Amino acid sequence: MIRIRRRQSRRSLARPVLKGMAEPVDLNTLAVVDAVDEGAAQEGRDVTVGFVADRLAIDPSRASRIVADAVRSGFVRRVASQEDGRRSCLELTGTGREAVAAAHRTRQGFYSAVLDGWDPEEQGEFARLLTKFVDSLDEAGRPDDAARG
Structure with missing residues (x-):
């Protein structure tokens, strides 16, 4: 990271x-x-x-x-x-x-x-996990009130 x-x-x-x-x-x-x-x-x-x-x-x-x-x-x-x-x-x-x-x-x-050497399944899994991670970062960065509402 x-x-x-x-x-x-x-x-x-x-x-x-x-x-x-x-x-x-x-x-x-x-x-x-x-x-x-x-x-x-x-x-x-x-x-x-x-x-x-x-x-x-x-x-x-x-x-x-x-x-x-x-x-x-x-x-x-x-x-x-x-x-x-x-x-x-x-x-x-x-x-x-x-x-x-x-x-x-x-x-x-x-x-x-x-990503040239990655197979399509690896690329898809990476994209899915990276999106999940970034969404979690966004949630963690919100003030408590905004995250609850």
Whole structure:
């Protein structure tokens, strides 16, 4: 686990994504783009700065700054919530969608190479257990009241 965490903190997988991008993007913007993409994939969810802060495990003021950078860079735009027009939501621009596509291609290629010698059953079992583990991490990281409710 420590080795995985060290690799993640060095963002060794994000750096190759940046090389494949037509537009320059910094690592924080890429993290915002990933979070906005994740939120958009969840039916009925408004993607807000708070959502980005939660997904990146950072405080809301830092999330607000890096989201503002992502908006200025043209990867994300602010839109009014369809549920509450006073609330600002986030969505990817065309450039943001291109960044997500580049990130997905790079990650898929990387993990495909890493898992090359694994048979399909091993890959499926690994995916199942890793998903279970990550879900448990999410549950463990919630405040007691949120985990109960």
